[in-house]
Amino acid sequence: SLSGLIYWVITSIWFGNHLTGNLGRTDVASVTQWLAPIVWEGTFDSTVIDSIYKQQNITVATTVFALGKYTRFLKDFLESAEEHYFVGFRVHYYLFTDQPEEVPNVKLGQERYLTVKKLPSMNRWQDISMSRMGILEKLIKDELASEADYIFCLDVDTKFHGRWSVESLGRLVGVIHPWFFDAPRFIFTYERRPESQAYIPAEEGDYYFTGAAFGGSLEDVHHLTKTCREQMNIDIANSIEAIWHEESHLNKYFLHNKPSKLLSPEYLWRDISMSSGYVKIIRFSHVAKNNAEVRPN
Ligand code: 2GW
Numbered sequence: 230s231l232s233g234l235i236y237w238v239i240t241s242i243w244f245g246n247h248l249t250g251n252l253g254r255t256d257v258a259s260v261t262q263w264l265a266p267i268v269w270e271g272t273f274d275s276t277v278i279d280s281i282y283k284q285q286n287i288t289v290a291t292t293v294f295a296l297g298k299y300t301r302f303l304k305d306f307l308e309s310a311e312e313h314y315f316v317g318f319r320v321h322y323y324l325f326t327d328q329p330e331e332v333p334n335v336k337l338g339q340e341r342y343l344t345v346k347k348l349p350s351m352n353r354w355q356d357i358s359m360s361r362m363g364i365l366e367k368l369i370k371d372e373l374a375s376e377a378d379y380i381f382c383l384d385v386d387t388k389f390h391g392r393w394s395v396e397s398l399g400r401l402v403g404v405i406h407p408w409f410f411d412a413p414r415f416i417f418t419y420e421r422r423p424e425s426q427a428y429i430p431a432e433e434g435d436y437y438f439t440g441a442a443f444g445g446s447l448e449d450v451h452h453l454t455k456t457c458r459e460q461m462n463i464d465i466a467n468s469i470e471a472i473w474h475e476e477s478h479l480n481k482y483f484l485h486n487k488p489s490k491l492l493s494p495e496y497l498w499r500d501i502s503m504s505s506g507y508v509k510i511i512r513f514s515h516v517a518k519n520n521a522e523v524r525p526n
Pocket residue numbers: 293294295296297298299354355357358383384385386439440441442473474475476515523524525
C-alpha cells in the first residue's frame with residue numbers, strides 16, 4: 230500500500246543511518262579473507278569505540294628499544310606518543326636501552342608511566358633487532374601479567390602524527406608494511422630459502438607485515454615472541470639469518486597464526502613527506518634517518 234511504502238521509505242532513511250553509521254571504505258579492502266578487520270580511517274567511529282573501552286579500565290604496555298645512537302629518537306617518539314597514542318587511556322612504556330642516562334625527561338600525562346630497563350650494549354645491529362623477541366617474551370612472562378591487558382611493540386625511529394588508540398586493539402594485531410600494501414605477493418620480501426625457519430613458499434602468504442609495530446593480548450604476543458625467538462635460534466644453529474631478521478620470522482608466524490586485526494599503513498607510514506591516495510591520515514611513521522650516522526658500522 231502507499232502508506233506502507235511511505236512508512237518504509239521514512240523508516241529506512243531515518244533508522245538506516247543510525248544502524249549502519251554510514252561507515253566503510255570502498256577504495257580499499259577493510260576485511261581479510263579470514264574476516265579480520267583492516268583498520269582504515271573511515272571504518273570506525275572513534276566516539277563509539279572509545280566509550281566501549283573506557284568502561285574496561287585497560288592498560289596498554291608499549292615497548293621500545295633504543296640502543297647506541299638510537300636514543301636520539303626517544304624525545305620525538307615519547308612526546309608525539311603523549312600527544313596521539315591512546316590519549317585518555319593508561320599506557321605503560323617499557324624502554325630498553327644501554328644508556329639510561331640518555332633517556333630524555335619527557336613530561337608524561339596522567340596515568341602514563343615509563344619504566345627504563347638497562348641492557349648491555351650490543352655490537353651487531355642484527356642482534357639488537359633480533360634479540361628484541363626474547364627480551365619481550367621474558368618481559369611479558371615475568372612482569373606484565375598483572376600490569377597490562379594489551380601490548381604494542383614499536384620501533385623507536387618513528388613518530389606519531391595522528392590518533393592511534395583503542396580501535397587498534399585485538400587479540401593479535403599486525404601492521405601492513407607501507408611499501409607492500411598494494412603490491413602483488415611475488416614482490417613481498419619474505420624469506421625464500423627453505424633452509425630458514427622463516428621460509429615462505431612463493432604461493433603462500435597473505436600480506437607483508439612490518440616488524441616495526443605489532444601487538445595484541447599478552448597471551449598472544451607472548452606466544453608470538455616465544456615462537457619467533459625459538460625459530461631464530463634454530464636458524465642460528467643452522468648458520469642462517471633470515472633476510473629481514475625478526476621481521477621475516479614475524480611474517481612466517483602471521484602466516485600460520487592469522488592476526489585477528491590488521492592495521493592499515495596509516496599505522497606505520499614511510500616518512501611523513503611521502504603521500505598516498507589510500508592513506509587519508511598518517512598516524513605513525515618512520516622518520517627519515519641517515520643510516521650512516523646512526524648505525525654502528
Ligand atoms: C643499528 C644499526 C643498524 C640497524 C639497527 C640498529 C639499531 C636498532 C641500533 O643501533 N639501536 C637500536 O636501538 N635499534 C632498535 O632496533 C631500534 O628500536 C630500532 O627501531 C629497531 C630496528 O632497527 P631499525 O629501525 O634501524 O630498522 P628498520 O627501520 O630498517 O626496520 C625494519 O627491519 C628491521 C629488521 O631488519 C626490524 O624488523 C624493524 O622492526 C623493521 O621496522
